Amino acid sequence: MIRWLLPLFLLALPALAEESIVSGLSQNRVSITADFDGSEILIYGAVKREAPVPKGSPLQVIITVEGPSTPVIVRRKDRVVGIWVNNAEVRVDSAPSFYAVATTGPLSDILSDTDNLRHRITIERAIRAVGITGEADQADAFVQAMLRVRSNEDRYRVLEGAVQLTDDTLFRTDVVLPSNLTEGEYTVRLFLLRDGRVVATQERAIRVRKEGLERFIFTMAHEQPLLYGLLSLVLAGIAGWAASAAFRLIR
């Protein structure tokens, strides 16, 4: 009896078990050195299957890259007595410093609202803004403004159609990390979707870290601020003295 039932159970299991992701990154660490001017990361992978390709709507892939989140203050300027000043503000609990969404097609077509909510896939969902409505009269306008400002800074990006999928199996995309990068752990999430529903996910990490001189200066400024300030002064003093001495020699 059990021998008969087992294949039935397997068939009844959700699609999750049928397809899974095998993936790789061109680099899993990014070093911010003095000449750092952005970086391009290749994210690639394949769909692993035990069974033939399921019938129905075609397979879709969404890849997100998310930078470390911080609380954010959004301020609005208003004209007060003739000049523009920061007047109203809204605090967003947590917003990623970088967020890119790359997909195989338009997000509205390939992703259902419920799965977007569950997996926090689009930028609007990745922002945690609980209980901000009470803070200003139009809190939503502030969140929209933040998305706009950060999109203009290349921090937030929607790349619809940027994932190439070959034979429903192989996929790849390039994500450009801008030069104004924040240090920390970046999360890469990969989603396989069918009929707007997520059928498989995988998570990987990229470490972004200042290195060399940048690391040295940054660490010193934060851990030995007094020594750092004094050292800057000594350098300034030496430079000033050296310049006047050098030009006296020329004269």
Next chain:
Amino acid sequence: MQLYLPIAEVSVDAFLILGLGGIVGFLSGMFGVGGGFLITPLLFFIGVPPAVAVATGANQVVASSVSGVLAQMKRKAVDFRMGTVLLAGGVIGSAVGIWVFQLMTKAGQIDLFVQLSYVVFLGLIGAMMLQESLRSLLRSRNVNAPIRRSHVHSWVHGLPLKMKFRASGLYISVIPPLIVGALVGFLAAIMGVGGGFIMVPAMIYLLGMPTKVVVGTSLFQIIFVTAFTTVMHAVTNQSLDMLLALLLILGGVIGAQIGARVGVRLKAEQLRILLSLLVLAVSLRIAFDLLVTPNELYTVTAGLLP
């Protein structure tokens, strides 16, 4: 050549920064001012966060003042006693300034506060300097005009705690120099400037110091006030960018020496008119930003991780 600044966390063109330092250094060498009032707004324009621009600007002023004061010491044009009194006031003013700077940063009004300080003080000083130098230019053409006496006795001379300042040939109360020093120290902390453009006229007109010791003495005390400001910003706000400062200084000290040579060829009145026009132009440019409707009404500030 792109260079990533570790504290400002932006990538900038290294040659652009060197060039900026050079141009500002050239002007400061020509006019005998630190140049902080130019460098800080210029850094805003190229996208350096205001807090970093102010702290780093102060550091740059240290370098150009050291370079300038060494030249003045050779000419024995530094009143060390007066400098020390001004400095005592300056340190107090600077400490208060740093405190206000932090308060304003928390309230989200630091940009406005810094910009307003620039508009008000640069506008006032620029207008005063322009008026004064135009008047002396006219006077030099009109021989019959009455000559202004250098030692005019006013209420300043009635104050207690008198002290002898030999190099300046003065016997006055220490209170006015203390107040002048404190005001300049306060501005240095908030605007990232040395305050030479306020100090120099205050020394001549309020304290009645002879012109030959004014520039050297002002530079002498500016070194210490801006040094104090730099360290305070580094400790309280961690906003000093050493890499940015080094580039600015390198460009600045070279520019300053060239500027000093060009300055010798111009007449004192012409120099003062040019400087006042420059100061007014910077003031108007910043006022313009405050009055014109900005493209983006919203600003986004990332907080620290809790």
